[in-house]
Amino acid sequence: MKAHTKWLTAPLAAGLSAALLGGCGTEQGGGSGSGDGIRVGMSDEILATDPAAGYDPGSWLLFNNVFQSLLAFPKGGSAPEPEAADECAFSAGSKVYTCTLRDGLTFSNGNPLTSEDVKFSFERALKIADPSGPAPLLSTIDTIETPDERTVVFRLKVPDATFPSKIASGAGSIVDHREYPADALRTDGKATGSGPYKLDSFSETEATFSANAGYRGNAKSKNGGITLKLYSGDRAALSKALTDGDVDIAYRGLSAGDIAALEASDTTDDKGIEVIQGSSAEVQHLVFNMKDPVVGKLGVRRAIAHLVNREALVENVYKSTATPLYSIVPAGIAGHNTAFYDTYGTPDEAKAKKALRDADITGKVKLTLWSTPSRYGPATDEELKAIAGQLNASGLFQADVKSVAYDQYEKDIAAGKYGVYVKGWVPDYPDADNFTAPFFGEGNVLGNHYENDTITGSILPKTAATADRAGTVDEYGQLQDLVADELPVLPLWQGKQYAVARDDVTGLEWTLDSSTVFRFWELKKG
Numbered sequence: 001m002k003a004h005t006k007w008l009t010a011p012l013a014a015g016l017s018a019a020l021l022g023g024c025g026t027e028q029g030g031g032s033g034s035g036d037g038i039r040v041g042m043s044d045e046i047l048a049t050d051p052a053a054g055y056d057p058g059s060w061l062l063f064n065n066v067f068q069s070l071l072a073f074p075k076g077g078s079a080p081e082p083e084a085a086d087e088c089a090f091s092a093g094s095k096v097y098t099c100t101l102r103d104g105l106t107f108s109n110g111n112p113l114t115s116e117d118v119k120f121s122f123e124r125a126l127k128i129a130d131p132s133g134p135a136p137l138l139s140t141i142d143t144i145e146t147p148d149e150r151t152v153v154f155r156l157k158v159p160d161a162t163f164p165s166k167i168a169s170g171a172g173s174i175v176d177h178r179e180y181p182a183d184a185l186r187t188d189g190k191a192t193g194s195g196p197y198k199l200d201s202f203s204e205t206e207a208t209f210s211a212n213a214g215y216r217g218n219a220k221s222k223n224g225g226i227t228l229k230l231y232s233g234d235r236a237a238l239s240k241a242l243t244d245g246d247v248d249i250a251y252r253g254l255s256a257g258d259i260a261a262l263e264a265s266d267t268t269d270d271k272g273i274e275v276i277q278g279s280s281a282e283v284q285h286l287v288f289n290m291k292d293p294v295v296g297k298l299g300v301r302r303a304i305a306h307l308v309n310r311e312a313l314v315e316n317v318y319k320s321t322a323t324p325l326y327s328i329v330p331a332g333i334a335g336h337n338t339a340f341y342d343t344y345g346t347p348d349e350a351k352a353k354k355a356l357r358d359a360d361i362t363g364k365v366k367l368t369l370w371s372t373p374s375r376y377g378p379a380t381d382e383e384l385k386a387i388a389g390q391l392n393a394s395g396l397f398q399a400d401v402k403s404v405a406y407d408q409y410e411k412d413i414a415a416g417k418y419g420v421y422v423k424g425w426v427p428d429y430p431d432a433d434n435f436t437a438p439f440f441g442e443g444n445v446l447g448n449h450y451e452n453d454t455i456t457g458s459i460l461p462k463t464a465a466t467a468d469r470a471g472t473v474d475e476y477g478q479l480q481d482l483v484a485d486e487l488p489v490l491p492l493w494q495g496k497q498y499a500v501a502r503d504d505v506t507g508l509e510w511t512l513d514s515s516t517v518f519r520f521w522e523l524k525k526g
Helices: 057-066 115-128 163-167 235-243 256-264 298-307 310-317 339-344 349-358 379-393 406-414 453-464 469-486
Strands: 038-042 085-091 096-101 141-148 151-156 197-202 206-211 226-230 273-278 283-288 322-324 365-371 397-403 420-425 489-495 497-502
Touching: 038 235, 057 197, 057 206, 057 226, 096 115, 115 141, 115 151, 256 273, 256 497, 298 339, 298 349, 298 365, 298 379, 298 397, 298 489, 310 322, 310 379, 310 489, 339 469, 365 379, 379 397, 379 420, 453 469
Parallel strands: 038 226, 365 397, 365 420
Antiparallel strands: 085 096, 096 151, 141 151, 197 206, 206 226, 273 497, 283 420, 283 489, 322 489
């Protein structure tokens, strides 16, 4: 799987993160919506309106409200449930996945949605294979059959028990085959889907949505429409828009300082502003280049692991808008353990010194930590400077920090120029697979030359073939323990989600969970 733009676009604590499309049971949603329209502001851009191209949080926010997927995640849940599908099931050992569509589905333009559109949508994304698109999530698809208008049969190349979660994400968006070219992206900035909302207009600064009266699915709209105001990274403008009453909700983009100040302010309630906190599975790691002449030595990596104080980082840099992370699989995701805490415990200079001496390293270790605030936000530089300070305070390291633009950063990582660098991750779906296979599987996204035959040859294939995800806990525990022992990465923190809203807005508690889409339909004003 490739990284694309699902790498975290700002540190969790410095950016309000995405939530997830929901739906539950068989209740029919839809209708024209009711209540007042709601204005939502965020600092992210929407980089694509075509699901074959977008793989960023802003684009997936649009996809998960305008398009239907066969499955969707219920609010607060991690097991996908039928959405455009009436039912789906595996056969042939997780290698054949068959879905039956709901009866009477239509796109917002009135065209019927049939199995032909489903097949077209997936084959199109794979054929176009846009560098910024979700095709890697669909790479296990071999062939798609449509025996009738309501039946879709996916035949997979290998057993893939996470396939339902993958197609419940923005990667599973179903488009109208009459309005999208089969081998090229749609370029008119419009979107035709069958989801709970229609995209009425779109520009660099604003997108407007209205309820789709023909929608048939689980969502029930509680508002008359959404206006999404886009501030393109201008956090000050977003904050001002909220306090001035130009938006009802500030979603992605307020800084950790803004959030902390609002939570602590005695005047927040007086201004009619409320801070809503939710869970998140976005994470950030230090990554070690295993071929680097310095951190390629296990003793150096272990010394760093014994010195980094995560509690101080989240308190001082992120103002407690994140939590310390002690493993690869974050808390709240099935299979999570605390392997790094169990292995290294709390910061301990004596243990760090012993790790270096056991590796016959007696002098100060010279080290550069590489950062890219243009990708992960300005707090990233501050964070890495704090880590360098922790290492240097031990007297064992002589560490500094260098910061470069994201394009150069990625090129230099690919060229192996960095020994230690930072990476953040936005999950595509809430399963331990999405925090392990992309990092430690073949062709992984970290670019750090880490290989472990037990992980790639045994653990990942076995977990991928296990349909009962609860049955993978032991294997994922083994994987996390191996990674903690060999230290190709050092987990730093897991973010929290925040939205800040006028106090007459409700429903935000149903939009901030550990998945990856913002539910327009749950929002209500007045």
